[in-house]
Amino acid sequence: xxxxxxxxxxxxxxxxxxxxxxxxxxxxxxxxxxxxxxxxxxxxxxxxxxxxxxxxxxxxxxxxxxxxxxxxxxxxxxxxxxxxxxxxxxxxxxxxxxxxxxxxxxxxxxxxxxxxxxxxxxxxxxxxxxxxxxxxxxxxxxxxxxxxxxxxxxxxxxxxxxxxxxxxxxxxxxxxxxxxxxxxxxxxxxxxxxxxxxxxxxxxxxxxxxxxxxxxxxxxxxxxxxxxxxxxxxxxxxxxxxxxxxxxxxxxxxx
Numbered sequence: 001x002x003x004x005x006x007x008x009x010x011x012x013x014x015x016x017x018x019x020x021x022x023x024x025x026x027x028x029x030x031x032x033x034x035x036x037x038x039x040x041x042x043x044x045x046x047x048x049x050x051x052x053x054x055x056x057x058x059x060x061x062x063x064x065x066x067x068x069x070x071x072x073x074x075x076x077x078x079x080x081x082x083x084x085x086x087x088x089x090x091x092x093x094x095x096x097x098x099x100x101x102x103x104x105x106x107x108x109x110x111x112x113x114x115x116x117x118x119x120x121x122x123x124x125x126x127x128x129x130x131x132x133x134x135x136x137x138x139x140x141x142x143x144x145x146x147x148x149x150x151x152x153x154x155x156x157x158x159x160x161x162x163x164x165x166x167x168x169x170x171x172x173x174x175x176x177x178x179x180x181x182x183x184x185x186x187x188x189x190x191x192x193x194x195x196x197x198x199x200x201x202x203x204x205x206x207x208x209x210x211x212x213x214x215x216x217x218x219x220x221x222x223x224x225x226x227x228x229x230x231x232x233x234x235x236x237x238x239x240x241x242x243x244x245x246x247x248x249x250x251x252x253x254x255x
Contacts, residue, residue, distance in 0.1 A: 003066055005030045005171060005202045006051060011060035013046055013226075020046040022226040024060070028171075028219075031200040035213035035234075038223040039249065044206040047223070048173045051204065052093050053086050064092055065170050091119070094164030095173040098180050100156040102148040102163070108135065109144040112163045120167065127166070134162040138192050154185030158192055165196075172196065174205040210253065214238050222246045 004027035013021040021043050028034045036044040049055040051062055053070055062069045069089055071078045081089070102111050112131040116122045135141045138158040148156050157177055164172060174193065178186040190212050197203060197216050207213060213220050213234060220237040222230045222245075230243045241247050 002030060004028060004063070005032075005065055006204065007063040008047075008051070009061050011047070011050060011062060012058045013050060013055060014058055019226050021050065021057075024223075024226070024228055026221060026228060026231065028202060028204060030202055032218040033197045033203045033205065033216050034219045034221060035217040036204065036206045036221050036223060037208070037210065037213060037249075038229075042223040043226040044223050045175050046226075048095070048175050048204060048206055051171075052095050052173055053090055054095075064089070067092075091167060092169055093171045093173055094167055094169035096157070096160050096164055096175065096177050098176045100148070100153070100160045100180075102156055102159060104148050107145050107147055108140060108151065108159045108162075111148075111159055112166045115163065116166050116168075131162070131166055134165055135159075137165075137195075138162050139188070152185060153181045154188045157181065157189045161189075161192055161196070170202065172201055172203045174203065174207070176206050176208065178207070178209060208253070210238060210250075222249065224249070 006028035008024055008026050011021055011024045024043070024047060036047065038044055046055060050057050056070065067089065070081055070086060072081055103114065106114065109128070109131055112134060113124070113127050116127040117124050132141065132144060135144055138161055140155060140158055143151060143155060151159065178189050181189065186209070190209060194216055217234050219231060220234050221228055222237060224245050230237055230241055230246045237246065238250065241250060
Protein backbone atom coordinates (compact mmCIF):
# COMPACT_ATOMS: atom_id res chain seq x y z
CA UNK A 1 0.00 0.00 0.00
CA UNK A 2 1.09 3.55 -0.71
CA UNK A 3 1.97 5.40 2.46
CA UNK A 4 0.24 8.72 3.19
CA UNK A 5 1.96 11.92 2.16
CA UNK A 6 0.58 13.38 5.40
CA UNK A 7 -0.27 11.20 8.41
CA UNK A 8 -1.81 13.00 11.39
CA UNK A 9 -2.39 11.02 14.58
CA UNK A 10 -4.28 12.20 17.67
CA UNK A 11 -2.98 15.77 17.41
CA UNK A 12 -3.94 18.25 20.13
CA UNK A 13 -3.17 21.94 20.39
CA UNK A 14 -4.26 24.51 22.96
CA UNK A 15 -3.83 28.26 23.14
CA UNK A 16 -4.17 29.12 26.81
CA UNK A 17 -7.50 27.62 27.82
CA UNK A 18 -8.77 27.32 24.23
CA UNK A 19 -8.66 23.81 22.77
CA UNK A 20 -7.90 24.51 19.10
CA UNK A 21 -7.33 20.87 18.13
CA UNK A 22 -8.66 17.92 20.09
CA UNK A 23 -7.42 14.50 19.00
CA UNK A 24 -7.31 15.05 15.23
CA UNK A 25 -6.31 12.06 13.07
CA UNK A 26 -6.37 11.89 9.28
CA UNK A 27 -4.34 10.88 6.22
CA UNK A 28 -3.69 12.69 2.96
CA UNK A 29 -2.51 10.36 0.21
CA UNK A 30 0.03 11.38 -2.45
CA UNK A 31 -1.56 13.33 -5.28
CA UNK A 32 -4.81 13.90 -3.40
CA UNK A 33 -6.59 17.17 -2.63
CA UNK A 34 -8.12 17.44 0.85
CA UNK A 35 -10.42 20.39 1.53
CA UNK A 36 -11.02 21.42 5.13
CA UNK A 37 -14.33 23.14 5.78
CA UNK A 38 -16.04 24.47 8.89
CA UNK A 39 -16.90 27.65 10.74
CA UNK A 40 -14.25 30.13 11.85
CA UNK A 41 -12.49 28.85 14.96
CA UNK A 42 -13.11 25.18 14.16
CA UNK A 43 -9.39 24.36 13.96
CA UNK A 44 -8.83 24.26 10.20
CA UNK A 45 -6.09 26.88 9.99
CA UNK A 46 -4.44 25.65 13.20
CA UNK A 47 -4.21 22.16 11.68
CA UNK A 48 -2.52 23.55 8.57
CA UNK A 49 -0.11 25.56 10.69
CA UNK A 50 0.75 22.44 12.70
CA UNK A 51 1.52 20.52 9.51
CA UNK A 52 3.81 23.40 8.46
CA UNK A 53 5.23 23.59 12.02
CA UNK A 54 4.27 27.24 12.42
CA UNK A 55 2.43 25.99 15.50
CA UNK A 56 3.97 23.33 17.76
CA UNK A 57 1.59 20.52 18.65
CA UNK A 58 1.00 19.68 22.31
CA UNK A 59 0.56 15.95 21.75
CA UNK A 60 0.14 13.43 18.98
CA UNK A 61 2.33 13.21 15.88
CA UNK A 62 2.48 14.27 12.24
CA UNK A 63 4.49 12.59 9.48
CA UNK A 64 5.25 14.10 6.08
CA UNK A 65 6.24 11.57 3.43
CA UNK A 66 7.22 9.15 6.19
CA UNK A 67 9.31 11.63 8.19
CA UNK A 68 8.20 12.50 11.72
CA UNK A 69 7.84 16.27 12.01
CA UNK A 70 9.38 18.30 14.80
CA UNK A 71 10.88 15.38 16.69
CA UNK A 72 13.60 12.74 16.34
CA UNK A 73 14.06 9.46 18.13
CA UNK A 74 17.21 9.02 20.20
CA UNK A 75 17.32 5.67 21.90
CA UNK A 76 13.87 5.09 23.33
CA UNK A 77 12.93 8.76 23.64
CA UNK A 78 11.69 11.47 21.31
CA UNK A 79 13.50 14.80 21.37
CA UNK A 80 12.37 18.07 19.84
CA UNK A 81 14.32 19.09 16.76
CA UNK A 82 16.34 22.28 16.63
CA UNK A 83 14.80 25.25 14.84
CA UNK A 84 17.30 24.74 12.03
CA UNK A 85 16.16 21.13 11.57
CA UNK A 86 12.52 22.22 11.69
CA UNK A 87 13.25 24.83 9.00
CA UNK A 88 14.75 22.10 6.82
CA UNK A 89 11.61 20.00 7.22
CA UNK A 90 9.41 23.02 6.49
CA UNK A 91 10.99 23.31 3.04
CA UNK A 92 8.99 20.23 1.99
CA UNK A 93 5.76 22.23 2.24
CA UNK A 94 4.63 25.32 0.38
CA UNK A 95 2.10 27.51 2.16
CA UNK A 96 -0.20 30.11 0.64
CA UNK A 97 -1.89 32.42 3.15
CA UNK A 98 -5.03 34.56 3.09
CA UNK A 99 -2.82 37.60 2.70
CA UNK A 100 -0.27 37.44 -0.06
CA UNK A 101 2.81 38.37 2.01
CA UNK A 102 4.85 39.37 -1.04
CA UNK A 103 7.94 41.52 -0.55
CA UNK A 104 6.71 44.97 -1.65
CA UNK A 105 10.16 46.16 -2.77
CA UNK A 106 10.66 43.18 -5.12
CA UNK A 107 9.14 42.49 -8.51
CA UNK A 108 6.99 39.42 -9.11
CA UNK A 109 9.99 37.59 -10.55
CA UNK A 110 12.28 38.62 -7.68
CA UNK A 111 9.70 37.44 -5.13
CA UNK A 112 9.74 33.98 -6.69
CA UNK A 113 13.52 33.77 -7.11
CA UNK A 114 14.43 34.89 -3.58
CA UNK A 115 13.70 31.66 -1.67
CA UNK A 116 15.33 29.10 -3.97
CA UNK A 117 18.48 31.23 -4.33
CA UNK A 118 18.87 32.44 -0.74
CA UNK A 119 17.53 29.43 1.17
CA UNK A 120 18.15 26.47 -1.13
CA UNK A 121 21.34 27.96 -2.63
CA UNK A 122 20.31 26.98 -6.14
CA UNK A 123 21.96 28.66 -9.17
CA UNK A 124 20.36 32.00 -10.02
CA UNK A 125 20.11 31.39 -13.77
CA UNK A 126 18.36 28.05 -13.27
CA UNK A 127 15.97 29.53 -10.71
CA UNK A 128 15.08 32.53 -12.88
CA UNK A 129 14.25 30.25 -15.80
CA UNK A 130 12.07 28.12 -13.54
CA UNK A 131 10.43 31.23 -12.04
CA UNK A 132 9.51 32.52 -15.49
CA UNK A 133 8.00 29.13 -16.32
CA UNK A 134 5.97 29.30 -13.11
CA UNK A 135 4.76 32.82 -13.95
CA UNK A 136 3.69 31.47 -17.33
CA UNK A 137 1.90 28.64 -15.56
CA UNK A 138 -0.13 31.02 -13.39
CA UNK A 139 -0.83 33.32 -16.35
CA UNK A 140 1.45 36.18 -15.34
CA UNK A 141 4.50 35.94 -17.59
CA UNK A 142 3.85 39.53 -18.72
CA UNK A 143 3.92 40.76 -15.10
CA UNK A 144 7.42 39.51 -14.18
CA UNK A 145 8.76 43.06 -13.77
CA UNK A 146 5.78 44.44 -11.88
CA UNK A 147 5.83 45.21 -8.16
CA UNK A 148 3.04 43.93 -5.88
CA UNK A 149 1.48 47.42 -5.69
CA UNK A 150 1.02 47.25 -9.47
CA UNK A 151 -0.86 43.94 -9.32
CA UNK A 152 -4.45 43.12 -8.41
CA UNK A 153 -5.15 40.96 -5.39
CA UNK A 154 -5.76 37.94 -7.59
CA UNK A 155 -2.50 38.51 -9.43
CA UNK A 156 -0.61 38.87 -6.14
CA UNK A 157 -2.07 35.60 -4.88
CA UNK A 158 -1.06 33.85 -8.10
CA UNK A 159 2.49 35.15 -7.64
CA UNK A 160 2.37 33.83 -4.06
CA UNK A 161 1.39 30.38 -5.39
CA UNK A 162 4.24 30.49 -7.92
CA UNK A 163 6.63 31.53 -5.15
CA UNK A 164 5.61 28.54 -3.03
CA UNK A 165 5.95 26.16 -6.00
CA UNK A 166 9.44 27.49 -6.75
CA UNK A 167 10.68 25.74 -3.59
CA UNK A 168 9.65 22.40 -5.16
CA UNK A 169 7.48 21.29 -2.22
CA UNK A 170 6.04 17.81 -1.75
CA UNK A 171 2.86 19.30 -0.25
CA UNK A 172 0.98 22.54 -0.86
CA UNK A 173 -1.05 24.12 1.95
CA UNK A 174 -3.65 26.78 1.19
CA UNK A 175 -5.21 28.78 4.02
CA UNK A 176 -8.37 30.35 2.59
CA UNK A 177 -6.42 31.68 -0.40
CA UNK A 178 -9.40 33.54 -1.88
CA UNK A 179 -10.93 35.05 1.26
CA UNK A 180 -9.13 38.40 0.90
CA UNK A 181 -10.05 38.78 -2.77
CA UNK A 182 -12.85 40.70 -4.44
CA UNK A 183 -15.45 38.25 -5.78
CA UNK A 184 -14.52 38.82 -9.43
CA UNK A 185 -10.91 37.79 -8.73
CA UNK A 186 -11.65 34.52 -6.91
CA UNK A 187 -12.06 32.48 -10.09
CA UNK A 188 -8.58 33.20 -11.45
CA UNK A 189 -6.91 31.90 -8.27
CA UNK A 190 -9.15 28.82 -8.09
CA UNK A 191 -8.32 28.10 -11.74
CA UNK A 192 -4.61 27.99 -10.91
CA UNK A 193 -5.29 25.68 -7.95
CA UNK A 194 -7.47 23.47 -10.14
CA UNK A 195 -4.65 23.18 -12.65
CA UNK A 196 -2.21 22.39 -9.88
CA UNK A 197 -4.44 19.58 -8.64
CA UNK A 198 -4.57 18.15 -12.16
CA UNK A 199 -0.77 17.82 -12.19
CA UNK A 200 -0.94 15.52 -9.14
CA UNK A 201 0.26 17.94 -6.47
CA UNK A 202 -0.76 16.86 -2.96
CA UNK A 203 -2.81 19.69 -1.45
CA UNK A 204 -4.53 20.57 1.82
CA UNK A 205 -6.92 23.47 1.33
CA UNK A 206 -8.84 25.42 3.96
CA UNK A 207 -11.68 26.97 2.01
CA UNK A 208 -15.19 28.36 2.08
CA UNK A 209 -15.49 27.77 -1.67
CA UNK A 210 -17.69 24.70 -1.55
CA UNK A 211 -18.04 24.61 -5.33
CA UNK A 212 -14.28 24.23 -5.62
CA UNK A 213 -14.29 21.52 -2.93
CA UNK A 214 -17.09 19.68 -4.71
CA UNK A 215 -15.26 19.78 -8.04
CA UNK A 216 -11.59 19.31 -7.09
CA UNK A 217 -11.34 17.60 -3.69
CA UNK A 218 -10.74 13.90 -3.27
CA UNK A 219 -11.67 14.23 0.40
CA UNK A 220 -13.70 16.86 2.24
CA UNK A 221 -13.15 17.15 5.99
CA UNK A 222 -15.70 19.02 8.11
CA UNK A 223 -14.26 20.29 11.40
CA UNK A 224 -16.01 21.74 14.43
CA UNK A 225 -14.63 22.65 17.87
CA UNK A 226 -11.18 21.29 17.04
CA UNK A 227 -12.40 17.87 15.95
CA UNK A 228 -13.13 16.10 12.69
CA UNK A 229 -16.88 15.59 12.60
CA UNK A 230 -17.11 13.99 9.17
CA UNK A 231 -14.76 13.15 6.31
CA UNK A 232 -15.26 11.51 2.94
CA UNK A 233 -15.72 12.09 -0.77
CA UNK A 234 -17.42 15.39 -1.72
CA UNK A 235 -20.52 13.55 -2.95
CA UNK A 236 -20.90 12.11 0.56
CA UNK A 237 -19.97 15.00 2.87
CA UNK A 238 -21.42 17.85 0.79
CA UNK A 239 -24.37 16.15 -0.86
CA UNK A 240 -25.41 13.53 1.70
CA UNK A 241 -23.79 14.27 5.09
CA UNK A 242 -24.33 11.70 7.80
CA UNK A 243 -23.77 13.96 10.80
CA UNK A 244 -26.31 16.50 12.04
CA UNK A 245 -23.59 19.08 12.72
CA UNK A 246 -22.42 18.82 9.11
CA UNK A 247 -25.97 19.24 7.83
CA UNK A 248 -26.51 22.29 10.05
CA UNK A 249 -23.28 23.93 8.86
CA UNK A 250 -24.05 23.29 5.19
CA UNK A 251 -27.61 24.57 5.54
CA UNK A 252 -26.18 27.92 6.71
CA UNK A 253 -23.43 28.31 4.11
CA UNK A 254 -25.43 27.04 1.13
CA UNK A 255 -28.33 29.46 1.60
